[in-house]
Amino acid sequence: MLKALRFFAWPLVVGLLLAMLIIQRYPEWVGIPSHEVNLQQAPISILPQRQGPVSYASAVVAAAPAVANLYTTKVINKASNPLLDDPLFRRFFGDNMPRQRRMESSLGSAVIMSHEGYLLTNNHVTAGADQIIVALKDGRDALARVVGSDPETDLAVLKIDLPKLPAITLGRSDDIAVGDVVLAIGNPFGVGQTVTMGIISATGRYQDQKLNTYADFIQTDAAINPGNSGGALVDVQGNLIGINTAIFSNSTSGGSLGIGFAIPVKLAQEVMEAIIEHGQVIRGWLGIEVQQLTPELATSFKLDSGVLVAGVYNGGPAQKAGLQPGDVIVSIDGVTARDGRAAMNQVARVHPGENVTIDVLRNGKPLSFKAPVGVRPPPAPPAPAATPNKK
Structure with a gap:
């Protein structure tokens, strides 16, 4: 009897062990759900990984000379006493009360679009300005006149008369993609021409950001601050792809939070050409x-x-x-x-x-x-x- 048990025991034990191994390795064969996680590993490649340039200096050299600093001034008539601004007070004493005149200055940027001296900037930079001074990167400056403006896209066209003006090369804003590296060039806080780097965060931001009537904005995380308005957003070759216009900011100083908006160059070019030809944009x-x-x-x-x-x-x-x-x-x-x-x-x-x-x-x-x-x-x-x- 014991001899018979010994004869059948070893095959039984081996069979049980084999069954346990099969169940552990292929549980789905016996109806048990599998918990195996299949991860896809990239194959080993002898080719080098994609690498970006170690410097964007060539793009800056190409674009920066065509980005100018703007200094605007306007005369503000301010009442010498706060009571003079009260409508009830003015009703009895009239409007012929002494008022103080003071100059208010603001900063901005502009892009030289042609060698003939046409510049693009934002309408909110130049609106109401009595004097606009354009300061070029090469040290020259000139008084600018407003050719025309388009509040519905927040764009304005300026004209200066200086010889041998640099002009920026236009890119193709229709070809940009989220993730592309971009550079913002302008005059933030009046510190002088500054270059910041980021990527395109989103495109077509007109539907949920009520910034302008006609603009499908490029969103970028390149730092844009007060004074950058009207400046250039360029690609890594230094080609213009947008006019920096607005940011979202919760701080009182209006500092960048990494959410900035630029008007695509295609739209900006159409507006500029219409203003130069007709004095306004006819829609x-x-x-x-x-x-x-x-x-x-x-x-x-x-x-x-x-x-x-x-x-x-x-x-x-x-x-x-x-x-x-x-x-x-x-x-x-x-x-x-x-x-x-x-x-x-x-x-x-x-x-x-x-x-x-x-x-x-x-x-x-x-x-x-x-x-x-x-x-x-x-x-x-x-x-x-x-x-x-x-x-």
Whole structure:
């Protein structure tokens, strides 16, 4: 009996051990869920890792001479007594009371766009200025005159008359990508021309940052501070890709928190050329107010995208063409309407007098309209806002 047990015991023990090893290695074979984590390891490569340049000096050498410092001054009439600014006090004593005149100075930057002396800067830098002095990197300075401005993109065009002016090379803002290295060049806090480095953090920031009417901002973490406004955002070759415009800042000094915005050079160039040619930017207008479709509305209309017509101006091009509040714009001239501001920017780029085809959905029925684009009326003065800070 014992001999028989010994004869069968060893195969049984070996079989149990083998079964335990199989269950441990392949638990899914017996219906036990596997807890194995498969990680993907990069293969060993004999090629060197990607490395960035150890210096961006060549980009700075190419771009910095075309970035100028701006010093603006304006005369402020201030009451000699705070009571003189009180409307009730002025009602009884009139406006012919003694007032003090003082000069107010501010700082900014500008980019020399052409050898003929045209510069781009921000409208909020030059607005109301009585005198604008442009100081070049080579030590020269000159008085500038304002050729024109466009508050809706916060851009202004200046002109100076100096010989042998440097001019920046324009890049292609349509080709930039999040993660690209960029350099911001300007005059922060009046310390003189300064270069800071960062990356492109985001693009197309018009839809959630109400900075301007027409601008799809480049967001960057390159340090932008007061005095940088109107300066250059350049790529690693020194080509201009944006005009630095605004930052988000919670500090009283307006210091950088790593969230800055620049106007893409493509838009800035279009605005500059329009101002030089016409003295202003002429934009197309349909006379409608639009809003983005909510997910619930999109589901009810069985649409992936679209723009809801919230209002139609009486006598405007859209009303004359037949559009009504409640219509859902599906496309304009064949371009899918995915965002309200993007759609209106598309219309703004159409020359007034030309027709656009608007495909809409009305009560579930597709309709198409042809509307002659009108001229956008002058914008109303913007209400003051706490944020973001324009620098």
